Amino acid sequence: MFLKYEIGSLILRIVLGITFFFHGLAKFQNGLESTSLYFESLGLPGMTAYLVAIIELMGGVALLVGLGTRFVSLLLAMIMVGAILFVKLGAGFLGGFEFDFVLLGIAIYLLINGSKLLSVDSVILKTY
Incomplete structure (x- = not known):
């Protein structure tokens, strides 16, 4: 049963x-x-774009290898909340923020449950 959940994660x-x-x-x-400039047009500091881009790129790599899954998922969930609230909310659910909502749900799942199977974290923390 445990392996089934880990494969899903x-x-x-x-x-x-x-x-x-x-x-x-x-x-x-x-x-x-x-x-x-786009971030600034939304009323956000322009430097936020650099931070978001780095978190997305490096966070994506970290998730692929399973390094800091819970922490990275928290950061990505915060980015998705920001994207929904500042960019997509006005467009409504369909054709607006449905994709961001799904990504938020996945990030929250991984934040809560983690993902140990085939992860660097499991090697470092010796959880298997």
Whole structure:
């Protein structure tokens, strides 16, 4: 039974990691300056764009290898709450924040449950 839950957590961790890695990479590829200006247009400090991009890119990698899953998931959940509240809420659920809502749900799941299967954390912490 335990392995079944760990396989599910692993799948969610990989999906979330890939998704955020590519979102962070896109911010770097499109130029952080333009992302910074966009954040400023939302009333957020422009420097926030740099922080978000780094967390998404590096957090995605960390999730893929299973390093600091709970902490990274907390950071990504906070980013999703911000994205929903500052960017997508006005568009409504469908066609607006439904994708962000799903990512938030996955991040919260991993924050609560972690993911030990095939993770660096399990090697470092010797939890298996």
